Amino acid sequence: MLVFFLVGVSINVQAQDGFVMHGKRSKKIHFKLSNNLIVVPVEVNGVELSFLLDTGVNKSIIFNFLNLKDSLQIKESEKIFLRGLGEGVQVEALRSQGNVVRIGETVNLNQELFIVYDTNLSFAPRLGVPVHGIIGYDFFKNFIVEINYSRSFLRVYNPNLFSPKICRTCKVLDLTFYKNKPYLKAQVTISGKKIPVNLLIDSGGSDALWLFKEDRLGIVPSNIFFEDFLGYGLNGSVYGKRSKVDAFTIAGFQFKNTNVSFPDSLSISNARQYKNRNGSLAGNILKRFNMFVDYSNGKLILKKNKYFNEEFRYNRAGLELEQNGVMLVVEEQLNLRSGQLIKFGNQNIATNPEYEIGLKPAFEVVELRKGSPAERAGVILGDVILEINGKSAGELSLQRIVKQFYGKSGKQIKLLIDRAGKQHEILFKLESMFD
Template identity: 50%
Template sequence: MKTFVLFMIMVSSFCNLGFSQDSFTIQNKHKSDKIKFQLVNNLIIIPVEINGVTLSFLLDTGVSKPIIFNFLNVSDTLKIKNTESFFLRGLGEGESIEALKSSNNLLKIGDAIKLNQELYAIYEANLNLAPKLGFPVHGIIGNDIFKDLVVEINYVKKYLKLTEPEAYRYKKCRTCEIFNLEFHSGKPYINADVTIKDKQVPVKLLIDSGGSDVLWLFENDSLGITSGTKFFNDFLGHGLSGSIYGKRSKIEALHLKSFVLKNANVAYPDSTSVLYAKMVKDRNGSLAGNVLKRFNWIFDYKNALVTLKKNTYFKEPFSYNKSGIELAHYGFRFVKEVDDRILKEKAGILKNDDAINSIRVVTDEHYKISLKPAYIIVELRKNSPAERAGLLIDDVIISINNKPSYQFSLQQITHEFYEEVGKRIRLKVDRDGKVLTFSFNLENPY
């Protein structure tokens, strides 16, 4: 998928909290287990069971401790207890936010179990990932899994393989590259190179599976890490402490030893948004989901190693949103649509027992009222084709290119904005109860 929904988290408060002595163990004779995941906007969503309740969590190598979005009213169901308040600070220009720390939680991922897990519950509504992904996400988990187990990520087949380190056996791989990892506050860093203006520059990058972008770089004139004059300003994503804005551009190449990704997208976040991230010595940026998905990975924290092997996503071209629109899921709205079941009844096709058991609201003999997903514009790039056409933030999308928006997922609609330059986009929107129609052509943003 090409949607760039970002959720970067750097929780500096975790640095001094320490880790529980308890560890994940695999409860089977093989000491290994596979877990299927959903790949949504380059992000890995896994099932996590907490105190007997199964939830959906983002797998984020850039977070130290599990976080639950507690405004989703899951705390009572999870029987969260033994809480105390903490204030957490992360990416974005906002203030620190309050979280409740909870201990003695039972956490299970497949056959991997941890008996005494710490959790952090956050009530900040802006951290709800579900509207931005169009997919339910209840929390984030990262270092607690990776530090205890060898974690294989197969982006193509969409599974994790978790293995206890003592049971893991490496296979020979001539097409793989192996990197040493550095760790800061439980987060993994990798050394790579970028080519900017014909100059190859060594960079130290956070491996951030919780971000769906491509590459973030912190501008540094002395190192030659600059956006130059060919860039555009854009919304980059939501961090723990607020929205993040910056510049988007291209670099000539990203080098991961023998693997070279040419003409890769890059974002240069505003320095005020990443002030805390830049406190890590010699850090130059982040490597995010749209790069990570192009490889299958083996994370071996115990030996401070990571192994990469390119996969079928490797040659997928890098693209930008050419409309300027960022969408989010906006709950549900009532729509009037043709009721095929009624038409079949009139034709004598529908079985009697099906007709008896069906419940619907009928407006006339051929139509019904149904609840369907709605999508709203939450960000609009300045001077973009969509803005110039007259679209506004908070416009609710009714149709795209004459097709009802509810027939699409959030990712499918956004995919339309990454199509070829010149493609005509026609949008019908609901603006404060008025239905308006707009059209524009997709353009290169710089």
């Protein structure tokens, strides 16, 4: 999928003591990798939740709080306003202290949380998996954290007991910090020109690379680009240009023909407050490495993994979906025990069929790229996908459906959609903007 979580919240408050892990050298924590994003199990005041692990945020946030209010027993405190990515207004939140948060066998007995009440602000529908909040700096600051993207686990090390292994194929980078967010130096090649860049490490974005347009530096889209939806942030949708750079280089590792997005200036006004920042390095590149993140010493260790040589692709259909509730599905069941079957050619037809009624997830079209294959074929916003290429959408995950939109050019997509209670069949072929 595209970038789905783009908060980039900045709030200057005094740091808490943070997470601890008593008497252990290290401990493993399994996570789900969803659309290049890390979703970890988190326990808040005894309630089991799921959070996005995002190096791009410096404070911990809970979303859609009204549905969790009774069980979480949050201590309410002062009202504040959060500003992140997107073109909307600031989001009202409450700052709460004294919360007990556990991630694996690490615990913070006095965790500060920022509580967002707006029920419309939920990122789970865009990801297709439960996500109740986001955590970043608060978790990373007291540990050395190994992120193994290829096997979907974290290993948290006590820095006082950590002894690194010799790794001849690893590369070590220096990190710098601005408002408790990590930055690294890299290089992009645009129209043959090599340009040094300073990038936020943003594990909460599922794109590959974001760059902020800067004409004087030559950081501009190539002649081949298209306007698109880039993602959904704390303050609304983010739009911009999608293109390619000739190459992206980090610590000697090079990726050619790399995906890049240039977000509209209005969407990133908050991010541009740090004048030395040129963009973000996000999940579609980060996942190509297994890494050690060491905030206390300002180091990042990279080792390429099985994803390293994956092709960079865009959504070639031009539509974005979200899981918007459920729909009632009535399915005919063949009653083989009744004996009431007749033969018609090679098929058995039930004379007294039974019906099973169930609830299936409803996947709704929420973004549609102008001029895309899906739009030209007749898809409109609000359409609900019932089937894709003959398979019931209700039997598939959101990730499995959207993955088909990233297939090879020329691949045919056959959709059965529901529009205002009527079914329509839509056919189109995937198209690349760069082939």
